[in-house]
Amino acid sequence: MTTAVVVATAATEESAPASLLALHGGTVLGHLCGQLRHEGVDDVRVLTRPEWHQQLAGAVGHQAGVTVVDVASLADAFTAVAAAATAANGAVLLAHGEIVTHTSMLAGLLRDPRVLSGIASSRRSPSGSRCMRVRIDRGRVVSAESPYHAVARPNGVFLDLAKVGAGDRAALAAVAGELAALCHEQLPPLWKPELAVKVQTWGLGFFRQHAKESALAEQLERAAGSAKWLPDPAAIRADLDRRFRSQVLHPAVVAADDVVSLLVTGLCRSGVVLTSTYLRELFWARPFVQERADAAALRLAAIDEDKVLLDSAVKASDGFFTTFFVSPYSKYLARWCARRGLTPNQVTSASMVLGVLAGAAFAFGTRAGLVAGAVLLQLAFTTDCVDGQLARYTRRFSKLGAWLDSVFDRGKEYVVYAGLALGASRTGDASVWLLAGAAIALQTLRHTVDFSFAAAQHLALADAPRAPLTSPTESPPAVEPPLAPDPLVVADAATGAGDTAAEAPAAAATDAVAGRRRHTAGAALKRLGLKASWYLERRAWTKWVKRILVLPIAIGERFALISVTAALFGPRATFTALLAWGSVAAAYTVTGRILRSLA
Secondary structure, eight states, rough: EEEEEOOOEOTTTTSSSEEEEETTEEEEHHHHHHHHHTTTEEEEEEEGGGGGGHHHHHHOOOEEEEEEEEOOOOHHHHHHHHHHHOOOOOOEEEEEOOOEEEEHHHHHHHOOOOOOSSEESSSSSTTTTOEEEEEEEETTEEEETTTTTTOOEEEEEEEEEEOGGGGGGGHHHHHHHHHHHHHHSSSTTTHHHHHHHHHHHHHHHHHHHHHHHHHHHHHHHHHHSSOSSSOOOHHHHHHHHHHHHHIIIHHHHHHHHHHHHHHHHHHHHHHHOOOOOOOOOOOOOSSSHHHHHHHHHHHHHHHHHHHHHHHHHHHHTTOHHHHIIHHHHHHHHHHHHHHTTHHHHHHHHHHHHEEEEHHHTTTTSHHHHHHHHHHHHHHHHHHHHHHHHHHHHTTTOOOOHHHHHHHHHHHHHHHHHHHHHHHHTTTOOTTHHHHHHHHHHHHHHHHHHHHHHHHHHHHHHHHHHOTTTOOOSSSSOOOOOOOOOOOOHHHHHHHHHTOOOOOOHHHHHHHHHHHHHHHHHHHHHHHHHHHHHHHHHHSHHHHHHHHHHOOOOSSHHHHHHHHHHHHTHHHHHHHHHHHHHHHHHHHHHHHHHHHHHOO
């Protein structure tokens, strides 16, 4: 059973409850509560200001499982969150009451079993919104911004929706309790300056964006009276003033009481593993005026949610061959399977059967067998793509399914290797078995490197020092410098090595200079490697060249290589190509792993 804590304390620009803006014949809050009920949330606790209690209770109090709770301050809100986390029996959803989004966005966060605890995020802020930023590394939210906390090198924005799994409820209660204590009397002294910096940044961005309009108003004022048909500069300035209040001043007021982002920041700094569900092409907005709420209603209706879900079923970071030659049609096969009640595990099993048949066809060693094996192998790969897309489209994930997919992927590949080698030996080329063994060894080595690197990176993220919530920056407190070595110890060590005590400091200084030089050279190499990686990923054509070059662990490019070379040239050419291309890819990947490890 999931408990939702909906924070509805934000006001419109006219100081009315923003959550009660009209939407679809009801209110924004009522629509959100209805969506939560649809997704199986049985306990919805709406936190609001005491003076708004009657209004909100009248709007949503009739819905089953919805309770309106009064909170008079930030500290009260955090105390209420801590109480909800303590009393809950399952996951806890944190949300603002003014959110307008597709139900599928909520479903992706609530129903995806891979997201034990996580947030809804996007690559960039939706139009007209002031979202807090986050940094996501290898699928984990490693740092999160709040109005009072900064984040370095952000690469996404937080969409005010967060799920805390049952296993992390105690951490949520602890973070909420800590925040309640910090905000009880007054905010920590370093918090308000950080908010002021953010508001100043928003203001500077606003004036840069509207510099031409401001300059036009100045020109019109200088030309006042020369032509009656010219626009009124006072009207232009009034419009700029209205938009400045709407886009800078009002968001600053709202941000000062942003309960949800503060909780997410606290969870990150407490070490809770938060993953991310991406918005992709779905819609999200947090309106504070009726005009934007009306526009949001139109946008919701205009977007074909099923089409977006189908497009989102395709992985955004897939390989070149999969993206351009398989996914354009395999996603429709996934929808066909969904409409006929097929499960992802059934499709995964079918893919394995096709892979075994491909290996059996290769084992004949004839030209017809090689061509048939190539066709069956591509059918097996297409089916393998369909199972993942079906799981994402229907949100039917399971640990068994993930395990089967991984095991069957390796199983299909090695069965195909065996079939090719057996077919070659039947035609008199038994030495191909050696090439087949080398190809398997190379691929196993690449898997080992990739998986061990990913595990090490996750351990490094988990063990990284974290700043306390009182600090607006994410850097941990400075560590005291190590004590200087005892001169007597240095002298004794120098004497034992055959040097005089007077020469020891000089030797130490020489070593230090050499160490700094090595460090500087290493740092330059790391920066060069990371910049090169960033460059390759930021440009479309170089990104695809890079993904082709590394012959990814994902099997799309390798299966295409196997099919083409086996059908046209035979098994020996297949294994030679796999070893040559795989070696280059392994060298490239290992170099990148080393540079990233040093960074």
